[in-house]
Amino acid sequence: MDKKLTNVLISLxxxxxxxxxxxxxxxxxxxxxxxxxxxxxxxASVVSRFVxxxxxxxxxxxxxFATSSNKAWEVGTRxxxxxxxxxxxxxxxxxxFNGTVFVVPSLSQVSLRPAIAIPMFFGFAFGPVVxxxxxxxxxxFGDALTGFGLSPQWSIGxxxxxxxxxxxxxxxxxxxxxxxxxxxxxxLALLTALLFFLNRGEANMLFYDVDNGIFxxxxxxLFAGLAIVIGFLLALGVRYLFRDNEEVATAVTWxxxxxxxxxxxxxxxxxxxxxxxxxxxxVGEFLPAAGPNLIFAAILVPMLVVxxxxxxxxxxx
Amino acid sequence: xxxxxRYRKRENSLIQSFDPRAWVIFYACYLFATLSFWxxxxxxxxxxxxxxxxxxxxxxWYEMRRAFLFIVGFVFFFALLTFLTGRGGAEVYEEEHxxxxxxxxxxxxxxxxxLKVTVERVFFAVSQLVRVSSIAVMTILIPYSxxxxxxxxxxxxxxxxxxxxxxxxxxxxFIPTFGRDFQLTMDAQRAxxxxxxxxxxxxxxxxxxxxxxxxxxxxxxxxASEDIIDAMDLRAFGVGPRTWLDVLTxxxxxxILIAAGIFLLAGSISLALAGYGSFWTPEALIKMFSN
Numbered sequence: 001m002d003k004k005l006t007n008v009l010i011s012l013x014x015x016x017x018x019x020x021x022x023x024x025x026x027x028x029x030x031x032x033x034x035x036x037x038x039x040x041x042x043x044a045s046v047v048s049r050f051v052x053x054x055x056x057x058x059x060x061x062x063x064x065f066a067t068s069s070n071k072a073w074e075v076g077t078r079x080x081x082x083x084x085x086x087x088x089x090x091x092x093x094x095x096x097f098n099g100t101v102f103v104v105p106s107l108s109q110v111s112l113r114p115a116i117a118i119p120m121f122f123g124f125a126f127g128p129v130v131x132x133x134x135x136x137x138x139x140x141f142g143d144a145l146t147g148f149g150l151s152p153q154w155s156i157g158x159x160x161x162x163x164x165x166x167x168x169x170x171x172x173x174x175x176x177x178x179x180x181x182x183x184x185x186x187x188l189a190l191l192t193a194l195l196f197f198l199n200r201g202e203a204n205m206l207f208y209d210v211d212n213g214i215f216x217x218x219x220x221x222l223f224a225g226l227a228i229v230i231g232f233l234l235a236l237g238v239r240y241l242f243r244d245n246e247e248v249a250t251a252v253t254w255x256x257x258x259x260x261x262x263x264x265x266x267x268x269x270x271x272x273x274x275x276x277x278x279x280x281x282x283v284g285e286f287l288p289a290a291g292p293n294l295i296f297a298a299i300l301v302p303m304l305v306v307x308x309x310x311x312x313x314x315x316x317x
Numbered sequence: 318x319x320x321x322x323r324y325r326k327r328e329n330s331l332i333q334s335f336d337p338r339a340w341v342i343f344y345a346c347y348l349f350a351t352l353s354f355w356x357x358x359x360x361x362x363x364x365x366x367x368x369x370x371x372x373x374x375x376x377x378w379y380e381m382r383r384a385f386l387f388i389v390g391f392v393f394f395f396a397l398l399t400f401l402t403g404r405g406g407a408e409v410y411e412e413e414h415x416x417x418x419x420x421x422x423x424x425x426x427x428x429x430x431x432l433k434v435t436v437e438r439v440f441f442a443v444s445q446l447v448r449v450s451s452i453a454v455m456t457i458l459i460p461y462s463x464x465x466x467x468x469x470x471x472x473x474x475x476x477x478x479x480x481x482x483x484x485x486x487x488x489x490x491f492i493p494t495f496g497r498d499f500q501l502t503m504d505a506q507r508a509x510x511x512x513x514x515x516x517x518x519x520x521x522x523x524x525x526x527x528x529x530x531x532x533x534x535x536x537x538x539x540x541a542s543e544d545i546i547d548a549m550d551l552r553a554f555g556v557g558p559r560t561w562l563d564v565l566t567x568x569x570x571x572x573i574l575i576a577a578g579i580f581l582l583a584g585s586i587s588l589a590l591a592g593y594g595s596f597w598t599p600e601a602l603i604k605m606f607s608n
Contacts, residue, residue: 076555080483080484081487083484083488085539088492088495089495091492141488144459146384295524299525307532307535308539
């Protein structure tokens with residue numbers, strides 16, 4: 001067995017062992033009065049629950065095993081340089097367009113944050129590992145440049161945007177996988193939009209207009225709330241408009257799923273970290289971030305893909 | 318130069334007197350330890366640690382004023398929002414004890430605005446304020462106090478593989494370069510009549526008009542990377558373990574800081590597991606306002 005495979009196997013066994021300790025040892029006791037962590041597991045069903053953990057880990061291993069020879073996971077000199085370029089570009093763009101350097105216009109609470117196209121494009125063009133690094137490290141440096149401090153959960157979320165954008169490389173049937181991605185993204189977009197209609201009173205926490213005294217406290221606008229559906233429809237349009245140019249369609253659809261899953265992760269983690277309610281995390285944070293991002297993705301990512309393709313043809317690489 | 322790092326060497330700074338690896342480890346322990354509690358009595362020591370570090374950091378007020386005011390405004394606003402709506406806190410307490418209820422003398426479309434001030438809401442807002450500002454103050458200091466030239470070796474030192482640590486280092490070098498490229502492209506496009514400041518139209522039009530600046534900078538960066546890849550390949554990058562220009566060595570004070578961080582984290586998690594540190598309101602206040 002090669003060294004890389006052994007390492008992955010060892011990490012998964014360690015995770016399994018941790019779960020076993022938590023479920024069988026800590027889970028058997030009653031939680032202490034008012035304890036913040038409640039590890040108590042119903043011992044009658046603990047075995048069947050543990051089986052699910054084993055299945056989950058087995059799936060993770062199977063995915064790795066089946067795709068371990070896939071060149072999507074390779075990290076050589078090229079990938080190292082692409083990672084650094086992607087992260088630096090993402091940091092510079094997100095710093096320049098965050099409203100402090102150039103005053104970019106905003107429409108109905110949606111400010112222009114085009115930088116998100118960078119992790120999506122780098123993930124698509126150079127693979128999930130480069131995509132993850134671009135998003136996570138780029139976001140970290142972008143925040144550091146602005147001086148806003150770091151929020152690790154948003155860096156990981158941005159990393160996931162790039163990671164998922166590169167996952168198309170793991171599937172042999174591009175068309176089928178693209179359709180599956182469209183269904184999942186559509187369902188998530190509709191569900192979160194529905195949540196917006198049920199919680200119209202939430203504030204748009206990402207909208208700042210210092211001149212008019214708005215610090216993320218204005219009620220979320222209809223456009224910001226529905227941007228995710230508009231973005232989804234745009235991406236759907238690109239998918240069918242570029243039927244003959246599979247690269248553009250793949251980049252936009254996978255980028256869309258990455259954007260939804262990555263930002264959903266970041267927003268939901270704010271429930272644990274900042275004590276937000278579920279509705280505030282989804283309607284106040286996720287929708288105003290993920291919706292407009294989809295619009296930028298549907299327009300800027302195709303531009304980058306087409307330009308990159310023509311330079312590759314010219315240079316013969 | 319378009320991009321300037323906020324770090325500079327400060328002689329009288331406590332943070333900067335430690336090895337950056339030790340500081341990163343301590344920061345991670347501090348972060349997770351703070352997240353274990355909602356009890357304001359347990360959170361106050363963390364709050365004091367954060368402000369102690371801030372006041373001994375040597376960072377001048379004028380350097381961090383903007384970022385600091387932004388974060389403080391943000392934290393205050395959130396605490397106020399949870400207090401006014403009473404949402405958010407509902408996950409950590411079930412019963413509320415009313416102190417006073419304010420009801421507006423008017424109603425809008427049958428809805429009369431009212432504000433319930435309860436013991437739980439007040440204490441949840443205070444706890445949230447202390448918890449989030451402790452983390453924010455510690456975090457905000459990082460870009461001001463960690464030397465960008467040491468990022469690569471720091472990440473290598475905390476266990477990241479060579480390739481990823483080197484990628485971090487390269488990222489730091491590329492940022493000022495791309496800042497300059499952006500400025501050059503912007504000037505070139507301006508000379509041809511492009512005006513970023515005046516882009517108008519609907520959102521799709523506006524995003525489309527960012528293309529002339531966005532695409533050339535990105536594609537130019539990718540093309541230019543070929544030279545760097547060639548140079549690295551010629552020097553056999555990635556063939557064996559690499560050496561670094563700067564060498565970091567742990568001193569006694571760094572070991573003590575790491576030990577303190579681990580002790581803080583282990584202690585906090587043990588306390589939290591034993592049932593201490595969950596949301597707290599003073600008994601006396603509850604008695605005073607129970608019906």
